[in-house]
Amino acid sequence: MTRPFFITAAVAATFLLGACSKEEPVAEPPTAPDVADVTPELDPMTGLIMAEDWEIVRAACTPCHSAKLVTQQRGTAEQWLTMIRWMQAKQNLWQFDPITEGRIIAYLATNYPPDAARRRAAIPPALMPPNPYAPTE
Numbered sequence: 001m002t003r004p005f006f007i008t009a010a011v012a013a014t015f016l017l018g019a020c021s022k023e024e025p026v027a028e029p030p031t032a033p034d035v036a037d038v039t040p041e042l043d044p045m046t047g048l049i050m051a052e053d054w055e056i057v058r059a060a061c062t063p064c065h066s067a068k069l070v071t072q073q074r075g076t077a078e079q080w081l082t083m084i085r086w087m088q089a090k091q092n093l094w095q096f097d098p099i100t101e102g103r104i105i106a107y108l109a110t111n112y113p114p115d116a117a118r119r120r121a122a123i124p125p126a127l128m129p130p131n132p133y134a135p136t137e
């Protein structure tokens, strides 16, 4: 005696569904990069961040003073350029050719940018407590 068709179909369906619902490996959620991955490597001699063109900056910016003067400073490209112009005007810093100067500025502004973490954004007025000095009507 042959099995009724519906049983055969049900068994086949069970196998098919079983195959489809096979557990896919769940992708791991992305994790924050290791601290070691984001900590820039520092030159042990000067403390300069060893990013692109750092040797140019070491050559240009350490003959007269410690690199600490550089690494403790922060600024935009414009601010760094202003410091360089000031040293050229007042401290006998020599002229750089434009390409070298561009690289120095890019290195400084990229690796020693204005430190956003030191300043917080202003509190939006809606979140401020009531002003006790506000004129009353």
Ligand code: HEC
Residues within 6 Å of the ligand: 060, 061, 062, 063, 064, 065, 069, 070, 073, 083, 084, 087, 091, 092, 093, 094, 104, 108
């Ligand atoms: C020719 C010598 C000389 C060279 C080269 C030189 N500096 Fe200076 N720099 C000085 C002098 C002098 C001072 C003042 C030091 C002081 O005030 O004690 C100074 C001060 C600084 C300061 C501190 C400014 C401040 O407001 O306190 C920074 C930052 C600085 N230099 C960055 C640089 C950078 C970046 C370079 C490379 C592009 C560089 N220096 C190359 C002579 C030089």
